[in-house]
Amino acid sequence: MSDTATTPAGLRGLSPPGLLFAVLGAVSLLLPFMTLRANRIVAGEGLPAWQIAEPGITLPGLTVLALGLALGLPASRPALRLGGALLALAALIFLLTNGATALMQDAGDYARVSPASGFWCLLAVTLLLAADALAQMRPGPALRAVLLAGALGALWATLASGLLSELSIGIEYASRASGFARATVRHLWLSLGSLAVAAAIGFPLGIACHRVPAMRAATLATLSFVQTIPSLAMFGIMIPLLGALVTALPALQAMGIAGIGFAPAFVALVLYSLLPVVANTVAGLDAAPKPAIEAARGMGLTPMQRLWQVELPLGLPVLLAGVRIVLVQNIGLAVIAGLIGGGGYGTFVFQGLNQTATDLILLGALPTVLLAMVAAITMDILVDLSRRTPEHAR
């Protein structure tokens, strides 16, 4: 990082990414910051950031935003850069909420205001600045957990404060609050439940593949084949398969399992989850160093004890990495369930696509992205923690 030999002399000490973000931020300001529409469906007019409210609001907001991005410039001060990103983020929220209030004041009953391309670009730039600063700081797992909790807390506070309720997506949410809660629960059930089932099948299968080399190639090849089947096709094919199964076994029907809806989506997700779980279990168990296994054998541990006390703990980081892949993948794939009546956030996405209602699409897509990111960061923290334990134990 400290090597600035390739940077032109005048820019020495400035972070090249920071410079890029400042330029991108400035360019993004030329794009429309918010859109005002006469109603939910029609196209609207885009307004640049300095026209969304009176100068008493836009001027301080834009000044703080520029200051935040400028703080991202010094290469050697990552904490300052992170602070700058947070400052810019706060300024963006300030501009957005006050802009919404001001624009709604002299607009019709059905009018909608929503963030436009300029806002989204600036949001992306600030978040990237934060990510770059964080990557520079290399926080440990504990600090990352604290930061994640802080970020989620701040997000929750912003949403709960009602500051965003005047935005179009807020109105869309308000008319579907209970449906949204149901979709959240369903989405979590789909992605976490299928992970649990896949783990229950995949871990033993992975252990078996590790022990029986003949099984390994065939199992992994079959599962990678399953993985290549496009998701829509897989979800579609599950419907007749499950339908036939339910017709053949009426007992399943009595349990509430049907050929359409939740069950086929769930089964499809389980099938997609198996490859990462099995492959990483095999790789994790393979990763245990030979001397450790020999020592365990020398101590007279039975194969079962060896598995639980030596191989699994040593392979845990790789196993958890498999779980991370599955979790992120399932949260995304669960969206497709919306197409076959399986519920979850996909319901909003596809309803929105059908009605060409942008905010409804966002109401489904943004929580999905957020959920996937939180899952990825949490799992990364767990993977790091699991890597540390054996070192402490030594």
Added chain:
Amino acid sequence: MTTAPRNAPMALRVAPMALRLALIILLAALVLAPGLFEPVFAPIAPVGGPVIYTRSSLLSLSLSHLGLVAAASLASTIVAVTLAILVTRPAGEAFRPLSRSITNIGQTFPPVAVLALAVPALGFGVGPTLVALFLYGLLPIFENAMTGLTTLPPQVLEAARGTGLSRRQRLWQVELPLAAPVILAGIRLSLVIALGTATIGSTVAARTLGEVIIAGLLTSNTAFVLQGGLIVGLFAALLYDAMVQIERRLARRMGRS
């Protein structure tokens, strides 16, 4: 779908080839002469309903589907490999941590969400699908190109420098060929994802094979669902297999296998 080792018995070596050929013939028949399969799909079609999708020709849907995937993947390959080269040069080093975090964060974005988010920005049709496929395809290729270019054996690089090759020559004659198998693996990943995401593209009015599946889902016609699903699935499996074969062959030539 794996290749048996070279010294395996004849039957083991021929079996994958025969399977591959059978799948190709099945796929060709499904696309070119779907009428042949009427008796197969008839039992699962709704009573009195259509059995074979005829609203548009499966061939033109397949071509449009594959065309979208090819165009997007070609663009992502060019951009991703170029970016990976820039970031692994000394001048681009400052951007390396950033590019890593972008790849990590970006890959948590579900492909469907990328597609859905592209619609508000670009409207319906081919545009958002192409952009979503392109953007999402960048990540695996970039990640693998980075891995390929940063894990080259140092003694080879040293030797290349020692023989007096210029930076540009080293890149084209040594680094890129050596990294090619890893880069190809990234292209394979992104091709498979693109093929699947393009299927969903039909929900935003792009002409792809997803149309057949969606039509089946909307009219509860299982025959359509299975027909579309089989064709897309076979394309994906054959493409995946072909890429694996190419990677193996390249890796063998590079002595990296």
